[in-house]
Amino acid sequence: MSDHQDSAKSAHRPPGYRLSAQGRQQVEDERLNLLEAIFDPLSHQRRDLVRPGWRCLEVGAGRGSMARWLAQQVGEKGRVIATDVDTSYLERFTIPNLEIRRHDILSDPLDELGPGSFDLVCARLLLFWLTGKQERAIRRMVDCLRPGGWLLDEDGDWGMVAPVDPSHSHYDLYHRAWKNGEWWAVRGYDPAFGRKLPFLFERCGLANIRHETSASVVRGGSPWGQWWRQSLEGIRASEQKDGTLTEERAEEYQTLIPSFSDSSFWFHTALIHGCRGQRITS
Ligand SMILES: C[S@@+](CC[C@H](N)C(=O)[O-])C[C@H]1O[C@@H](n2cnc3c(N)ncnc32)[C@H](O)[C@@H]1O
Structure with a gap:
């Protein structure tokens, strides 16, 4: 398939979430476990506005570490609802003030959750995947x-993951495959999505918007490197399943994936944005 046909195919079909646990329950459990270990410390700081007694909603809660943490913060007088399209990991919890709901944020009725009722609504690493529907x-x-309540989202500029040492033997090959993050764009995703959160929040009526971002330079084999390798492998498996894994793409994966296990390969992580905004109108 040519580049042109390839992009045309991607452009016509909203790609959606590429790392569903279906059929890969165990590996996705491991990948989400690593995700939590990497991102939770900063996510705790970004959620430091939560108070005892609050009612919180964690959307696309995944394996649930942030929902569980919120349940501890709000205490027995507070309540947390954790939603996901796949609640199989969340159902492992039995925490009195944590309720699990199978819910698609794009299409299921909001009445099931309690519109206008939450002090804090959070999501992490979810919106990026909802191309065209963010x-x-x-x-x-x-x-x-509720009026006065806060929305907090964390999402990435995933196009920024790239090596930093031009003298490394993988450097040129990597950049040829990655194409400055266009690797995502040909699949229908926005490689610089995370930085758009502040204006999207404002457009959706939020005020008092605060945004900051964070990134690191780490080596292959680090937790970030392992997690990114597993993420690319998961996306490749999903493309193989739905027939979009062209020969050219398979070769790109062959180039990109091994670098993330190589301790001499230093790379820049994605920028992980944290954005919060307040609902001031009723
Ligand atoms: C990358 S994982 C992040 C999990 C969790 N937020 C975290 O950071 O630990 C994205 C999660 O969003 C869920 N998801 C994808 N599309 C969704 C949708 N339309 N509504 C609700 N959840 C969704 C997936 O099932 C997955 O558990």
Whole structure:
């Protein structure tokens, strides 16, 4: 398939979430476990506005570490609802003030959650995947807030993952395959999505918007390197399943994936953005 046909195919079909646990329960459990170990410390700081007694909603809660942490923070007088399209990991919890709901933020009725009732609605590493529907998802999360309540999202500029040492033997090959993050764009995703959160929040009616971002330079084999390798392998498996894994793409994976296990390969991680905004109108 030519580049042109390839991009045309991707452009016509919203790609959606590429790392579903279906059929790969165990490896996805491991990948999400690593994700939590890497991102939780900063996510705790970014959620430091939560107070005892609050009612919180964690959307696309995954394996649930942030929902569990929120349940501890709000205490027995507070309540947390954790949603996901796949609740199989979340169902392992039995925590009195944590409720699990199978719910698609794009299409399931909000009445099931309690619109206008939450002090804090959070999501992490979810919106990026909802190509072309991010604003809809944000509006629906805003609808869940009580007036005065906060929306907090963390999402990445995933196009920025790239080596930093031009003398490394993988450097040129990597950049040829990665194409400055266009690797994501040909698949229908926005490689610089995370930085758009502040204006999307404002467009959806939020005020008092605060945004910051963070990144590191780490080596292959580090937790970030392992997690990224597993993420690329998961996306490759998904493309293989739905027939979009062209020969050219398979070769790109062959180039990209091994670098993330190589301790001499230093790379820049994605920028991970944290954005919060407040609903001020009823
Ligand atoms: C990358 S994982 C992140 C999990 C969790 N937020 C975390 O950071 O630990 C994205 C999660 O979003 C869920 N998801 C994808 N599309 C969704 C949708 N439309 N509504 C709700 N959850 C969704 C997936 O099932 C997955 O568990």
